[in-house]
Amino acid sequence: MKSQNQTMQRDIRVVLQQPALPAYRLAVFRELAHRPGIDLRLAYSERAGLSNVEPEGFAGECVKMRLIGIGGRTMYWHGPQFSAATRRRADVVILSWDMHYLSLVPALVRARLSRVGTVLWGHGYSKNESELRKRVRNSVTGLASSIMFYNNMAADRFGRSDKVFVALNSLDQTPIQQQRSLWIGRNDWQRAFRKEHGLGDDPVVLFVSRLEPANRVDLLLKACALLSKTDQPIRVVVIGKGENLDELKQQARELGVKDRVVFTGPIYAQEHLAPWFLISDVFCYPANVGLSMLHAMGYGLPVVTSDRTDAQNPEIEALQAGENGLLYQDDNAEDLARVLKTVVNDDGLRQKLSAGALHTAMERFTVQRMVDGMEAAIRHAFDKTH
Numbered sequence: 001m002k003s004q005n006q007t008m009q010r011d012i013r014v015v016l017q018q019p020a021l022p023a024y025r026l027a028v029f030r031e032l033a034h035r036p037g038i039d040l041r042l043a044y045s046e047r048a049g050l051s052n053v054e055p056e057g058f059a060g061e062c063v064k065m066r067l068i069g070i071g072g073r074t075m076y077w078h079g080p081q082f083s084a085a086t087r088r089r090a091d092v093v094i095l096s097w098d099m100h101y102l103s104l105v106p107a108l109v110r111a112r113l114s115r116v117g118t119v120l121w122g123h124g125y126s127k128n129e130s131e132l133r134k135r136v137r138n139s140v141t142g143l144a145s146s147i148m149f150y151n152n153m154a155a156d157r158f159g160r161s162d163k164v165f166v167a168l169n170s171l172d173q174t175p176i177q178q179q180r181s182l183w184i185g186r187n188d189w190q191r192a193f194r195k196e197h198g199l200g201d202d203p204v205v206l207f208v209s210r211l212e213p214a215n216r217v218d219l220l221l222k223a224c225a226l227l228s229k230t231d232q233p234i235r236v237v238v239i240g241k242g243e244n245l246d247e248l249k250q251q252a253r254e255l256g257v258k259d260r261v262v263f264t265g266p267i268y269a270q271e272h273l274a275p276w277f278l279i280s281d282v283f284c285y286p287a288n289v290g291l292s293m294l295h296a297m298g299y300g301l302p303v304v305t306s307d308r309t310d311a312q313n314p315e316i317e318a319l320q321a322g323e324n325g326l327l328y329q330d331d332n333a334e335d336l337a338r339v340l341k342t343v344v345n346d347d348g349l350r351q352k353l354s355a356g357a358l359h360t361a362m363e364r365f366t367v368q369r370m371v372d373g374m375e376a377a378i379r380h381a382f383d384k385t386h
Contacts, residue, residue: 011039012382015084016094018042019076020050021060024291027172031371033058038375041090043080068102077103085111085118092381094148094374097122099136108143117381120144121167124154127311145381148374150314163380167373169314170365171291176298177362179274190279197262199279202235203344206280206301208273209292211242216286216306218244218251222333223340225255232341233260237276241266277301281350282343286336290315297324297361302353304339306330318365324356 016029021044033040034057042060046052052062066077081103084093095107097120111118120141126133138158141147149155150169158164183189194200205224207217217238224236238248238261245263252261267273277283283296284304290313293303297318303325309316311330319325326343329335343350 011037012378013039013089013091014041014094014378015080015090015092016040016042017078017080017084017096018044019047019065019078019096019098020044021052021055021062022050023053024171026053026056027174027367028170028370028374029055029060030057031367032374035371035375038378043078043084045078074100076101079103081107082110085116086114087116090116091386092117092119092145092378094119094121094378095144097124097137097140097147099140105140105143108140112143115385117145117378117385118143119146119148119377119381121148121377122150123314124149124158125310129310145384146377148377151317153309153317154314163384165373165377165380167370167377168317168365169291170367170370171294171298171361172367173298173361175270176274176295179270180278180299182271183274183278189275193275193279197237198259199235199237199262202233202260203281204235204237204279205282205284205340205344206237206239206276206296207284207286208239208267208276208295209285209290211238211240211244211248212288213244214288215244216288216331217248219286219331219333219336220284221248221251221255221257221261223337224260225257226333226337227341228257228260230341232345234340234344236261237264237280238262239264239267239273239276274299282340284336284340287311287330289313289319293318293325294361294365297357297365300354300358302326302343302350302357304328304336304343315365318360320356320360322353324353324360326353 029042040058043063045063045065063080068075081095084090085107093111093116108118146163146165148165148167152166155164155166209215220236224234227234249263252258277299280301282304283301285292287306289305293315296303303319307327308330321327326339328339
């Protein structure tokens with residue numbers, strides 16, 4: 001086996017297989033492709049719910065995924081998983097760790113026989129965990145050279161070893177910070193913006209994401225209704241679209257808070273999102289929080305979400321209660337109202353949480369640190385097979 005110095009003298013040919021290429025991954029894959037000694041090619045497909053963008057700064061190819069129905073379940077066959085698992089194509093392949101891929105096990109076996117390094121990349125847990133799911137998911141890990149998780153909690157739950165790596169799921173803060181500096185540098189715009197959108201002088205609680213039942217925006221509306229009857233009413237801004245939109249609008253009317261809730265519809269451009277983040281006091285994602293939390297933290301917004309962390313997405317690891325956000329008792333609108341009232345009433349606490357949120361986004365959950373974890377997993381897989 002070659003030494004570390006020897007392996008670093010040649011480029012490692014890496015094929016990274018993914019279900020899609022969403023915009024938020026561009027900076028990550030670009031950073032990985034620019035690491036010395038890494039020759040990256042991306043193979044991706046088209047997956048419902050994720051909009052693809054064109055590769056920028058790295059080689060990429062969209063290869064259609066076959067959908068196969070088995071026993072009422074939809075399974076996948078993604079050709080690049082298997083075709084890349086040969087020395088002619090790659091030194092290391094990074095594979096989506098998802099047992100819905102029928103191509104996954106054949107790819108792992110072929111890679112092992114061909115002495116191609118493999119990295120399994122995935123959550124490593126299910127929001128609806130069961131012993132059977134866990135056993136099936138973990139059954140393939142013995143075939144992999146490296147196992148890469150999105151957060152430390154999942155890695156600890158799996159069990160640490162020399163083949164376990166963490167690439168903290170992160171968001172490129174560059175466009176966020178550019179807009180933040182532009183808007184903060186403008187004078188007297190906040191009051192005019194609030195007036196234009198009928199927000200008055202009350203504290204603003206912001207939600208930005210798809211409007212789906214799992215995200216529990218209904219709880220935020222209930223909390224708003226509860227607070228409207230106290231000495232600390234709030235305004236709620238909901239940015240996004242989704243299957244739940246009409247139901248949520250109806251709920252706001254029934255709760256009597258129609259005039260306190262602004263539904264903007266979807267907003268995608270950062271320059272149009274920035275003022276909403278910057279006039280808000282707190283970001284509330286009642287459940288199922290993900291990268292949206294890091295988006296908000298990049299604007300220095302404290303985050304409030306459910307304390308049922310095992311049902312959240314991997315990015316929940318970024319939230320440190322009392323440092324950059326707060327947790328409320330899951331599925332409890334009264335407790336959510338209490339926590340929101342605490343944040344908007346306590347200027348000192350809110351400023352502390354705001355500073356902590358910005359530090360988290362800019363120092364702890366960065367694209368560079370995420371790619372450090374990816375690179376370490378790749379080099380380990382290469383060393384184990386070459």
